[in-house]
Amino acid sequence: MLVVGGGAAALAAAIDAAAAGAAVRLLDAAPPALLGGNTRHSRNFRYTHDAPTRWTPDAYTAEELRADLLRASGGAAAPALLSALAQRSGELPGWLGAQGVALQRPAQGPLPYSRKTAFFLGGGTAAVRALADRALALGVEVTPSCGAHALVRDGRRVTAAVTALGTLSAGAFVLACGGAHADPVWLARHWGQAAAGFVNRGTPHVRGELLHWLLAAGAASAGDPAGLYLVAVDGRSPAADGGIVTRIRGMPLGLVVDRDGRRRHDEGADTASTRYSRWGQRLAAYPAQTAWLVLDAAGLRAAPAALYPPIQAASIDALAAAAGIDAAGLAATLPGYNASARPGTDPDAAAGWHTAGLDPPKSAHARPLVEPPFAAYPMRPGVTFAHHGIAVDARTRVAWADGGHLDNTFAAGMIMAANLIPRGYVSGLAVSISLVFGRIAGKEAVQAAGRIGADHGSH
Amino acid sequence: MGSVDPDKPGVAAETRRQLAICNICNYCNGLCAVFGAAERRHRLTDSDLDQLANLCHHCRSCLYDCQYAPAHAFAVNLPRALARQRWQSYARYAWPRALVGALDGSGLGPGLLAAAVVLAFTLAVVLAVPAATLFGVHTGPGAFYRVVPFGVMSAGAMLSLGFALLAIGIGVRRFWQATAPAQRAVGQGGRGTAAAVGRAVLDLLTLKNQSGGGPGCADRDHRPSRLRRRFHHALFYGFLLCLAATTVAAGRHHLLGQPAPYPLLSAPVLLGTAGGIGMVIGCLGLLWLRRREDPAPTDPASRGADVALTWLLLAVAATGLALLALRGTAAMGLLLAVHLGTVLALFVLLPYTKMVHGAYRAAALLRDALQ
C-alpha cells in the first residue's frame, strides 16, 4: 500500500499498517530534513483520560472532548468522526510510547497547566523522528523528496499515484498529505489580494495537489476553503516554516494600529492565549494585512520575548517614520488614548486600567503610553492550517459528492480535519486528529488491500 | 600552540542569539536543566551564557529535536554553540592568565606537552637510576621506592597536583563570582542551601542532565542512546576508585608504616584495579563513540582537546594496570617510570585541559540548584 505524506497522520498510518504485516511505501514531498510536515512544529496533543496520567493532571472525559469540539465548531463536527476521536484519542499516549515517542512529565520543566493535552518531549520534531525510526524498523520504505500530484482511478478504486518518481501502483492508498494552504495560487483564489499578505507558519510543502485532484474528480469537500486558522505573527517572519517563535503576543500591553495609525479593536478584551488567533483573523482585514503593535518602554519591558527586535524611536513621530505608519494618524491616536486612560480601583494593578469614552475602547491594561523610547512590532496573519479538505466517513474512506466512497483510498490528518473542525479550534486537536485517523486509515487500508488481493486471486 | 582569545567576538553573540530563540520556543525544556535556567536568566548576559554553557552536558538531543536546526534559516545548533561558549569560558576564568594559551582546543599543544613530560620523566629515571636497579626484580615492601625514591614521588605529586588544584580553584571561584544572580534568592538559609547542595551533588553523580529528559542522548545520531553516559560513568567512577586506592595506600604508608606494593587482595590493589579497568573501558568507549558520532552538534575547535585528554587518561590507566600485572618482573622499573610520567603529565595539565569541565559543571549545577 502507498501512504502519501510524512507528518503525524502518514506515519501513524504507515506504522499500524506495517505492524499488521502490510508492505508499505511512504512518499513525502519534502526533503529528508523536513520530514514531518507541520507536525514538526507542534508541541502537544489532546486526549481523553478518566484519571491523572504520568503526563497530564486531573481528568478529561470523552464527554468533555465531545462538548469542547461541538462548542468550538458551532455544532458542525461530524458526529461519527467525533465519536471515533473521543473514543480513541485516549489510546494515544500508550500507542506513542510503544512507538518510541517520549512525552514530557509536568515535573520535567515548566509546562503550562493543561489537563486536556500531553506534550511531546522535545516537541513535534522529536516525535516525528521517533515515528519515522519506528516506521523504518517495521520495514516501511520511506521515500522523501517525492511528491504525488495525481491519482489513476478506475471507478471507485484508485490503482496508482502519479508521482515525481513515475506512476506507482498499489492495492490501497492513504492520503495524509495535509491541506493546501502553502499554495499561494489556491490562497489567492479564496482571499484575493490579501493572500499576498499572509505568512505561512508551517511547511511550504502542503500545496494540496491530491486534494484538488480529488475534488476535481468528484470527491465531496468538507469545510470552507476560505476558512483559515490565522495567528498574529511578526511581519518580518520568513515566508514559510517560521513555526512557533514568530508569534506576537504583547497586544494587551499596547495599542494595535493600522498603517493609518488608527486603532480598530479593543486590545485589552482578550488576554488569554485565544488572543493569538483572534488577532490573526482580524489582521486579514487590515490594509496590506499589516498592523503594528505600539508599546512604550514600560510596555516593552512587560511584553513577552519576541523573535525580532522591535522598531524603536525616541518619539512617536520618529517611530511612525521608522515603522512606516502614517505619522499624522498615529500622532492623533495616541493623545486621545492617553487622555482617556483611567486606573481601576487599584491604580497599581495594570489590568484594571481602562479607557473612558474611547471608540473602540481598551478594556484592560490601558495605561497611557508615555515613557520613551517607543517601540513597534509589525504584525501579519500567519496561516496555521485551513478549515477545508476532503469529506470522509468514520472509516476515513474518501466520500464522493454524488454518494458512496472510494473502496481503497483513505484520507487522514489535516486533509480531512475539516470534517471535525469546519471552523473553530481547540489547542492540541490537529495532532490528535492526525494520529487517531492516521491509525484508522492504516488499518482500513490493510483490509482494503487484502480484499483487492483476494479479488485478484479469484479472477 | 594554538591560542584562545577569551573574548573572541561572535561566540557570545551567537550563543545569545540562539538561546533567545530557545527562550521563545521552549519546546526542549523537558530535556535538561539548560532551558529552564535560560528562561530564568533571560537577559542572557555574558556570564549567564557561561553558566548555561557549563550547565550543558552536551547530550545533543536538542539539535535533533529542533525545528530550527540548520538547513532552517534560523540555524539553531545549541549543542555546538554551548560547546564553543563553554570552551571559551574555561579560558575566561583560567588562572594564571599567562597560561591561558595552554587551553588549546586542537589538543595538539597539550598532547605534545604530555608526551614531553612522560618522555622527560622516563628519561630522567633511566639516567638517574643504575641499570642494575632499574632492570632488577624487586619485591616486598618499598619495592617501588628502590627505583623512584618515595620523596621524589610524593614531592612531584604534591607539587603538580597542588598547583593544579590551586589553579582550578581560583578559576572556579572567578566563575562562581561572575555567575552570581543579580539579586540573591530570598528565603534561602541553612536548610534550603543544604537541599540545593544535595540536589547538585546528585545531579553531578548521576549525570541526570545527560539523559535527554529520560530516553537517552543523541550519542551517535538522533536516536536516543545511553552509551555516552555509561562510558562517562565508567571513566568518572574508575577515576574516583583510583583516587581512593591512592588515598588508602597513603594512609597505610603514613599511619601504619606499610609501604607499597600491597598484596593482590588488599584494598589499594583491588580499588586501583577496578578503577583502572573502569577508566580503560570508559576511555575506549568514549573514543569509539567519538569516531562514530555525527560531528554536527560538536565544536570542531575544541574536539581535539577532548580526544587528547581521553588518550592521556587511557595512558594513565593502562600503564597503571600494566605496572600492577608486571610488578614482579624486570619490566617494573621502566613501567613505573612511564606510569608516573603519565600521572605527572595529567596533574600538570589538569587546569588547562577539558579536565576542568568537572569543576565548572559542579559549580554550574550548584548555582542552578540554588536558584
Ligand SMILES: Cc1cc2nc3c(=O)[nH]c(=O)nc-3n(C[C@H](O)[C@H](O)[C@H](O)COP(=O)(O)OP(=O)(O)OC[C@H]3O[C@@H](n4cnc5c(N)ncnc54)[C@H](O)[C@@H]3O)c2cc1C
Ligand atoms: C507552528 C505550528 C504549531 C503547531 N502546533 C500544534 C500543536 O501544538 N498541537 C497540535 O495539535 N497541532 C499543532 N499544529 C498543527 C499541526 O501540527 C498540524 O496540523 C498536524 O500536525 C498535521 O498533521 P498531518 O499529518 O495531517 O499533516 P502535516 O504534518 O502537515 O504533513 C503533511 C505531509 O504531507 C507531505 N505532502 C504534502 N503534499 C504532498 C504530496 N503531494 N505528495 C507527497 N507528500 C506531500 C508534506 O511534505 C508533509 O510531510 C501546529 C501547526 C503549526 C504550523
